[in-house]
Amino acid sequence: MFRGLRIWWILLLIPLVLLTLQPPAYGQIYNIYNKEDWDSVTRINKEKIDTHLSRLMREHNIDMWIIMSREANEDPLMVNISGRWGHRCAYIFYDTGGVRVEFTRIGTHTWYTDYAGLLTKQIVYNREGLKPHLKKFVEERNPSRIGVNISRTIPMADGLTVAMRDYLVDAIGEKYASRLVSAESLAVAFRRLRVPEEHENLKKATEKGSQILYTAFHDGFIQPGKTTAEDLYWHIIELTRKEGLDYSFEPLVMIRRPGLPTSSRVAAREPLKLGDIICIDYGIIYRTLTTDMKRTAYILKKGEQQPPREVKKAIEDAFKARDAFGRMLKPGRTGIELDEVAHRWLKEKNIDGSFYSHSTGNFVHGIGTWTGQHFPDRYGDRVFLPLVEGEHFSLEYHVLARIPGFPEPVSLPMEDSGYITGDGLHLFPQGKMTEIWLVKSEP
Known part of the structure; x- marks a missing residue:
């Protein structure tokens, strides 16, 4: 009897295992439908983040770069950082002073297919929401200039919506909200590199x-x-x-x-x-x-x-x-x-x-x-x-x-x-x- 129950439990778990291992719908954001193409894009993004982004952030005087994105309303730069779906997510790059920036994602889904090790850290939130994690992350690092994607004339550098900007300001508080600056020049430099x-x-x-x-x-x-x-x-x-x-x-x-x-x-x-x-x-x-x-x-x-x-x-x-x-x-x-x-x-x-x-x-x-x-x-x-x-x-x-x-x-x-x-x-x-x-x- 117990042996039979174990088999049933295994059968019930198989769909869950398949769910966690299946690749994301790359076609929704990337127009990619096979692993070879995805691996190429991931290698490229990793090389840029690992090798060039810290230099670019210093050249454009930005300590922390926060890219906010939501499902069905993704920031245009998602393709350049291998961003994926998530109901309300923050992709954060922080210059630690080293060769590689710290890259953290705070979101609703785990990146099960982070093949290239793009992320330094991953935080998955539940009913408590994104705000407390975002607030804690920023306060612990105390950046002087926080870049966000707002631009009057360059649409690819203008991914932060009004509502998400208000949400971000409310999350990090007045002290750090006063340090928000446009990341337009950084976005331009990073994307066309x-x-x-x-x-x-x-x-x-x-x-x-x-x-x-x-x-x-x-x-x-x-x-x-x-x-x-x-x-x-x-x-x-x-x-x-x-x-x-x-x-x-x-x-x-x-x-x-x-x-x-x-x-x-x-x-x-x-x-x-x-x-x-x-x-x-x-x-x-x-x-x-x-x-x-x-x-x-x-x-x-x-x-x-x-x-x-x-x-x-x-x-x-x-x-x-x-x-x-x-x-x-x-x-x-x-x-x-x-x-x-x-x-x-x-x-x-x-x-x-x-x-x-x-x-x-x-x-x-x-x-x-x-x-x-x-x-x-x-x-x-x-x-x-x-x-x-x-x-x-x-x-x-x-x-x-x-x-x-x-x-x-x-x-x-x-x-x-x-x-x-x-x-x-x-x-x-x-x-x-x-x-x-x-x-x-x-x-």
Whole structure:
């Protein structure tokens, strides 16, 4: 009888054991669905926290960095610290004066899958709530400056909600609340810091993204007179999902059609036609990194083997501009400065076009440098940020082509993702546009 009871107890415990060992739903925050990808992201985050964060906290004069996060309303920096779910959690980095910061999580769930040993300490609270633990933790360390994620113009550094700020102030008391400061500059520096493994992951991301778009234009799916822009839109998404990937933003399908002004929109459900120029703006997510790329294709008319020479000339000018712009993108240059230098170059070379590039990384429009004029409600302070070596960056611009049959100059947008080096922007050979793609009039 007792032996039978023991067996029943074991059977009852099996679901509990499985529950505690099962991996978290990484896809909810990270768009990750396999262990290999998760291990890569965890290694990267651990290297940054172990090796670089203490230096950055000192450079930005912050003793303690508190990141508050809640389920379904996670702080944008969760992907950079391997943060996970929890109903109300505090992720706390404290500079002890050593090489590595103290990293503590106070939350509602235990990290059963903390493979890399990211945490120094883990505190799980119950009905008493987060407040007493948070108060005790701060009082014991007595920090002079406590950084929190608030920013007027940089959304990735603005993860602390009004309600959670009030909660934090109430928890730590007036004495320590008076020491709260914006961690904006620290958040920017930490998030756009990149290590070698991330460059390799970005290389794979650009190659995977380029291959998806190449396949969409070369697998026979496009049939002029039948296939619509909407069909192509969904085809690209389906190809992305078949690769086990998510998109960083949905494909923007832009049709340039003879006889129509560039500003005219071809209806999404109107069939593609011979002579159409198709421009795609799209990006994927791979190991939390995003790509942002544009590709251009031309649907050959009957009897054509190549696009009109004006189109080819515009593409050649675009590649010349890309090489020149890439050399300009060096550490230390601000977005405002780059905007001025790039447009001066276009004018000197008598090329009609425009230049508007930006940081990428863990979001398609990244936390770092943006090129452009001061446009506060759009770019915020990012146009004043200098480029840093290793920063992930998207070179985005367009050239105008005067093509017979079009009533006005046609905009041909270009974009590729890479990272900043001392010599300029490094683009990956297999992950950048090298030619205009041709779609045959008949399969």
